[in-house]
Amino acid sequence: MEIVLPKVLSGEFKKTTKTLEIAGLEKKLMSFVNSRFYGEDIAEYAIHIICVHPKYDSFFKVNRPTYVINKDVIVEGIPVTIYKRFDVKIKLDFEEFYKSNEEEGFRIIGTAILFTLKNIVYPKTIKDFNKEAFYKDIHAFFCEKEN
Incomplete structure (x- = not known):
């Protein structure tokens, strides 16, 4: 199984290293999970990290998780097959995450992911x-x- 951390960060984060820090965390998480097997039904687990300025908050809702068994889509003109992908979104507090250092940022992300995973209801x-x-x-x- 693969795990990915797609991210939506507002423009203020361009002045920080948060994008690189999340990419580093994703790489470590990927190698940690890559050798483990949890079953046949999820091939890719996507945890979307959303952290935007409060004025944009209403545009980025955290909806119910989604599961796609098999679907063909076009991404930037390239046909892609989504296969057994589970998507869940987490939203981080803007002020807290923006002001955090790398270690605190990992703790904030980890706490949000663990809270979400503990309370998630998987589709039937x-x-x-x-x-x-x-x-x-x-x-x-x-x-x-x-x-």
Whole structure:
């Protein structure tokens, strides 16, 4: 299974290293999860990180998670097949994340991801996915990062 962290950050973050920090976290998380198996139903797990200035907040809603079993789409003129992809969104507090250093930023992201994973309701179409093992591994990853 692959895990990705697509991000939506408002323009203020161009003056920071947050984009690079999230990319680094994604790479570490990917290599951590890559060797593990949680079942056949999810091939790609996308956790969208949203952190925008409060004036743009209303444009970026956190909706219910989505699951796509198999769908062909066009991305920038290139045909792409989305296969067994689960998408969930988390929203970070703008002020807190913007002012954080790298370590605090990881803690903020980790706390938001763990809270979301603990409370998530998976669609009934996902039958073969060990959500408890996935949560425990992600929890271990972020606890390890803190030490």
